[in-house]
Amino acid sequence: ETGVTQSPTHLIKTRGQQVTLRCSSQSGHNTVSWYQQALGQGPQFIFQYYREEENGRGNFPPRFSGLQFPNYSSELNVNALELDDSALYLCASSYRTENEQFFGPGTRLTVL
Amino acid sequence: AQTVTQSQPEMSVQEAETVTLSCTYDTSENNYYLFWYKQPPSRQMILVIRQEAYKQQNATENRFSVNFQKAAKSFSLKISDSQLGDTAMYFCAFMSNYPGSRLTFGEGTQLTVNP
Numbered sequence: 001e002t003g004v005t006q007s008p009t010h011l012i013k014t015r016g017q018q019v020t021l022r023c024s025s026q027s028g029h030n031t032v033s034w035y036q037q038a039l040g041q042g043p044q045f046i047f048q049y050y051r052e053e054e055n056g057r058g059n060f061p062p063r064f065s066g067l068q069f070p071n072y073s074s075e076l077n078v079n080a081l082e083l084d085d086s087a088l089y090l091c092a093s094s095y096r097t098e099n100e101q102f103f104g105p106g107t108r109l110t111v112l
Numbered sequence: 113a114q115t116v117t118q119s120q121p122e123m124s125v126q127e128a129e130t131v132t133l134s135c136t137y138d139t140s141e142n143n144y145y146l147f148w149y150k151q152p153p154s155r156q157m158i159l160v161i162r163q164e165a166y167k168q169q170n171a172t173e174n175r176f177s178v179n180f181q182k183a184a185k186s187f188s189l190k191i192s193d194s195q196l197g198d199t200a201m202y203f204c205a206f207m208s209n210y211p212g213s214r215l216t217f218g219e220g221t222q223l224t225v226n227p
Contacts, residue, residue, distance in 0.1 A: 031212060042116075042203050042217030043157075055212050088155060096211045099145045103157035 004093050004104035012110045013081050021076040021107045025093030031055075032074040033101060034066060037088040049074055050096055078109075086111045114139045114206045118218035125194045126226050132179075133189045133221045135204030143209040146180065148189045151220075152200040160202070163187065165209075194225045 005024045013019050025032050031050045035043035045058035049068035063079040072093070078085055088108050092101035115138045125131035137146070148160040163171045163180050170178050175195075179188045191198055204218040 033214060035215070035217075040220075042205075042219050043215070045214040045216070048212060048214060050212055056214060058214070090157060092157075092215075099207055099209070099213070100159060100162065101215060103149075106155045108155075 004091060004102050006089075006091050006104040006107050008107060009105070010108045010110075012112065014112050015081055015083060017081050017111075018077065018079045019081060019109060021078075021089050021091075021109070023074045023076070023091030023093070023104055025072045025074070025091075026102050029093035029095055029102070030072055031094045031096045032068055032072065033092045033094070034074070034076050035090040035092065036060070037090055037106070038084075039087070043090055046076070081111045083111050085109065114141075114144075114208070114216045116204050116206050116216055116218035118204055118221050120221045121219070122222045122224070124224040124226055125191075127194055127196060129194055130190060130192045131194055131223065133191075133202055133204075133223065135187045135189070135218055137185050137187065137204070137206050139185070139206065139208075141208055145207040145209060146178075146187045147205040147207065147215070148176070148178070148187075149203045149205060149217075150198075150200045151203065157203075161189065191223075196225050196227060199223060199225045 033048040034046040037043040047057040052068045067075045088106045091104045094101045144165045146163045150158045175192045201220045206216045
Protein backbone atom coordinates (compact mmCIF):
# COMPACT_ATOMS: atom_id res chain seq x y z
CA GLU A 1 0.00 0.00 0.00
CA THR A 2 1.51 3.32 -1.12
CA GLY A 3 1.29 6.16 1.39
CA VAL A 4 0.54 9.82 0.74
CA THR A 5 3.21 11.54 -1.31
CA GLN A 6 3.79 15.23 -1.98
CA SER A 7 5.94 17.13 -4.42
CA PRO A 8 8.11 19.05 -4.41
CA THR A 9 9.77 18.68 -1.02
CA HIS A 10 11.02 22.25 -0.93
CA LEU A 11 10.22 25.29 -3.02
CA ILE A 12 11.46 28.87 -3.07
CA LYS A 13 9.41 31.58 -4.77
CA THR A 14 9.34 35.35 -4.81
CA ARG A 15 6.48 37.58 -3.79
CA GLY A 16 3.79 37.90 -6.47
CA GLN A 17 4.59 34.59 -8.15
CA GLN A 18 2.28 31.59 -8.43
CA VAL A 19 2.93 28.07 -7.14
CA THR A 20 1.43 24.61 -7.59
CA LEU A 21 1.86 21.89 -5.00
CA ARG A 22 0.95 18.27 -5.69
CA CYS A 23 -0.38 15.41 -3.60
CA SER A 24 -0.98 11.76 -4.39
CA SER A 25 -3.44 10.18 -2.01
CA GLN A 26 -3.08 6.80 -0.39
CA SER A 27 -4.46 3.98 -2.50
CA GLY A 28 -8.26 3.89 -2.39
CA HIS A 29 -8.72 7.15 -0.50
CA ASN A 30 -11.29 9.43 -2.14
CA THR A 31 -10.90 12.60 -0.06
CA VAL A 32 -7.96 15.00 0.12
CA SER A 33 -7.52 17.79 2.67
CA TRP A 34 -4.90 20.52 2.59
CA TYR A 35 -3.42 22.25 5.64
CA GLN A 36 -1.02 25.17 6.07
CA GLN A 37 1.43 24.96 8.97
CA ALA A 38 3.31 28.16 9.74
CA LEU A 39 6.56 27.83 11.67
CA GLY A 40 5.92 27.00 15.33
CA GLN A 41 2.15 26.67 14.91
CA GLY A 42 -0.42 23.95 14.43
CA PRO A 43 -1.75 23.15 10.96
CA GLN A 44 -4.65 25.26 9.68
CA PHE A 45 -7.30 23.76 7.37
CA ILE A 46 -7.28 25.26 3.87
CA PHE A 47 -9.85 23.15 2.02
CA GLN A 48 -10.97 19.63 1.22
CA TYR A 49 -11.75 17.90 -2.06
CA TYR A 50 -14.12 15.00 -2.64
CA ARG A 51 -15.25 13.68 -6.01
CA GLU A 52 -13.28 16.43 -7.73
CA GLU A 53 -15.20 19.22 -5.98
CA GLU A 54 -14.30 21.50 -3.10
CA ASN A 55 -16.05 20.21 -0.01
CA GLY A 56 -15.37 22.70 2.75
CA ARG A 57 -12.97 25.61 3.07
CA GLY A 58 -11.14 27.26 5.92
CA ASN A 59 -10.39 30.95 6.38
CA PHE A 60 -8.17 31.38 3.33
CA PRO A 61 -8.56 33.90 0.49
CA PRO A 62 -9.63 32.90 -3.06
CA ARG A 63 -6.06 33.07 -4.30
CA PHE A 64 -5.73 29.65 -2.65
CA SER A 65 -7.39 27.19 -5.01
CA GLY A 66 -7.26 23.50 -5.69
CA LEU A 67 -8.10 20.62 -7.93
CA GLN A 68 -8.80 16.95 -7.49
CA PHE A 69 -8.34 14.52 -10.36
CA PRO A 70 -10.23 11.32 -11.20
CA ASN A 71 -7.44 9.26 -9.61
CA TYR A 72 -8.03 11.29 -6.39
CA SER A 73 -4.67 13.07 -6.56
CA SER A 74 -4.82 16.79 -5.87
CA GLU A 75 -3.15 20.12 -6.48
CA LEU A 76 -2.98 23.24 -4.35
CA ASN A 77 -2.45 26.48 -6.26
CA VAL A 78 -1.54 29.77 -4.67
CA ASN A 79 -1.55 32.96 -6.74
CA ALA A 80 0.05 36.32 -5.95
CA LEU A 81 2.30 34.86 -3.28
CA GLU A 82 2.83 36.88 -0.11
CA LEU A 83 5.62 36.60 2.44
CA ASP A 84 3.14 35.17 4.98
CA ASP A 85 2.46 32.24 2.65
CA SER A 86 5.82 30.81 3.71
CA ALA A 87 4.88 27.61 5.52
CA LEU A 88 4.78 23.82 5.44
CA TYR A 89 1.85 22.65 3.31
CA LEU A 90 0.45 19.31 4.35
CA CYS A 91 -1.81 17.07 2.34
CA ALA A 92 -3.92 14.39 4.01
CA SER A 93 -6.00 11.69 2.37
CA SER A 94 -8.86 9.66 3.79
CA TYR A 95 -12.02 7.76 3.06
CA ARG A 96 -14.88 10.25 3.24
CA THR A 97 -16.83 8.13 5.72
CA GLU A 98 -13.91 7.49 8.06
CA ASN A 99 -12.29 9.86 10.51
CA GLU A 100 -8.61 9.02 10.18
CA GLN A 101 -6.57 11.23 7.86
CA PHE A 102 -3.19 10.07 6.59
CA PHE A 103 -0.65 12.81 6.08
CA GLY A 104 2.06 13.26 3.50
CA PRO A 105 5.54 14.56 4.35
CA GLY A 106 4.66 18.11 3.33
CA THR A 107 6.06 20.74 1.00
CA ARG A 108 8.13 23.52 2.54
CA LEU A 109 7.36 26.78 0.68
CA THR A 110 9.56 29.82 1.20
CA VAL A 111 8.45 33.15 -0.25
CA LEU A 112 11.17 35.80 -0.54
CA ALA B 113 -16.46 26.88 15.69
CA GLN B 114 -14.29 24.50 17.61
CA THR B 115 -11.06 25.52 19.32
CA VAL B 116 -8.24 23.42 20.71
CA THR B 117 -5.79 24.72 23.31
CA GLN B 118 -2.47 23.25 24.37
CA SER B 119 -1.08 25.31 27.22
CA GLN B 120 2.38 23.69 27.41
CA PRO B 121 4.61 24.95 24.57
CA GLU B 122 7.53 22.80 25.75
CA MET B 123 8.04 19.84 28.03
CA SER B 124 10.93 17.56 28.84
CA VAL B 125 11.20 14.16 30.48
CA GLN B 126 13.92 11.71 31.34
CA GLU B 127 14.13 8.49 29.41
CA ALA B 128 11.97 5.72 30.92
CA GLU B 129 9.85 8.17 32.92
CA THR B 130 6.22 9.16 32.40
CA VAL B 131 4.98 12.47 31.03
CA THR B 132 1.52 13.94 30.52
CA LEU B 133 0.64 16.48 27.83
CA SER B 134 -2.47 18.62 28.32
CA CYS B 135 -5.18 19.62 25.87
CA THR B 136 -8.51 21.37 26.28
CA TYR B 137 -11.10 22.04 23.61
CA ASP B 138 -14.33 23.89 23.12
CA THR B 139 -17.31 22.63 21.15
CA SER B 140 -21.08 22.62 21.31
CA GLU B 141 -21.25 19.23 19.62
CA ASN B 142 -21.96 16.05 21.51
CA ASN B 143 -20.40 13.49 19.19
CA TYR B 144 -16.90 14.00 17.83
CA TYR B 145 -13.38 12.59 17.69
CA LEU B 146 -10.18 13.67 19.41
CA PHE B 147 -6.67 12.83 18.27
CA TRP B 148 -3.07 13.15 19.30
CA TYR B 149 -0.62 13.48 16.43
CA LYS B 150 3.18 13.34 16.62
CA GLN B 151 5.35 15.40 14.27
CA PRO B 152 9.08 14.56 14.47
CA PRO B 153 11.71 16.71 12.76
CA SER B 154 11.04 14.75 9.57
CA ARG B 155 7.73 16.70 9.48
CA GLN B 156 5.57 13.62 8.86
CA MET B 157 2.39 13.89 10.92
CA ILE B 158 1.79 10.53 12.59
CA LEU B 159 -1.38 9.50 14.41
CA VAL B 160 -0.59 8.45 17.98
CA ILE B 161 -4.02 7.78 19.45
CA ARG B 162 -7.71 8.46 18.81
CA GLN B 163 -10.72 8.83 21.12
CA GLU B 164 -14.38 8.72 20.17
CA ALA B 165 -16.41 11.07 22.32
CA TYR B 166 -19.31 8.65 22.78
CA LYS B 167 -16.98 6.06 24.32
CA GLN B 168 -16.41 6.53 28.04
CA GLN B 169 -13.42 4.21 28.13
CA ASN B 170 -10.10 5.95 27.65
CA ALA B 171 -8.13 4.89 24.57
CA THR B 172 -4.80 3.09 24.98
CA GLU B 173 -2.12 2.26 22.42
CA ASN B 174 0.86 0.47 23.97
CA ARG B 175 2.79 3.13 25.97
CA PHE B 176 0.32 5.87 25.05
CA SER B 177 -2.96 6.47 26.85
CA VAL B 178 -5.41 9.33 27.21
CA ASN B 179 -7.46 10.81 30.01
CA PHE B 180 -10.66 11.96 28.34
CA GLN B 181 -12.91 14.13 30.51
CA LYS B 182 -15.88 15.03 28.33
CA ALA B 183 -17.65 17.32 30.79
CA ALA B 184 -14.45 19.26 31.41
CA LYS B 185 -13.57 19.17 27.67
CA SER B 186 -10.13 17.90 28.54
CA PHE B 187 -8.04 15.36 26.62
CA SER B 188 -4.56 14.69 28.00
CA LEU B 189 -1.94 12.29 26.64
CA LYS B 190 0.17 10.14 28.93
CA ILE B 191 3.38 8.63 27.61
CA SER B 192 4.82 5.88 29.79
CA ASP B 193 8.39 4.57 29.69
CA SER B 194 9.46 7.51 27.51
CA GLN B 195 11.92 6.74 24.74
CA LEU B 196 14.36 8.98 22.87
CA GLY B 197 12.30 8.41 19.73
CA ASP B 198 9.32 10.07 21.40
CA THR B 199 11.05 13.43 21.00
CA ALA B 200 8.74 15.39 18.70
CA MET B 201 6.06 18.04 18.48
CA TYR B 202 2.72 16.70 19.70
CA PHE B 203 -0.57 18.12 18.44
CA CYS B 204 -4.01 17.64 19.89
CA ALA B 205 -6.78 17.76 17.28
CA PHE B 206 -10.59 17.78 17.09
CA MET B 207 -12.87 16.43 14.37
CA SER B 208 -16.65 16.57 14.13
CA ASN B 209 -18.54 13.35 13.54
CA TYR B 210 -19.84 13.79 10.03
CA PRO B 211 -18.38 12.73 6.65
CA GLY B 212 -15.73 15.02 5.28
CA SER B 213 -14.94 16.77 8.53
CA ARG B 214 -11.78 18.78 8.97
CA LEU B 215 -9.17 18.53 11.71
CA THR B 216 -8.78 21.49 14.06
CA PHE B 217 -5.36 21.46 15.69
CA GLY B 218 -3.91 23.00 18.82
CA GLU B 219 -0.65 24.94 18.81
CA GLY B 220 1.43 21.94 19.79
CA THR B 221 3.73 20.87 22.63
CA GLN B 222 7.42 20.23 21.93
CA LEU B 223 8.43 17.16 23.93
CA THR B 224 12.09 16.40 24.51
CA VAL B 225 13.13 13.06 25.99
CA ASN B 226 16.53 13.31 27.65
CA PRO B 227 18.92 10.36 28.03
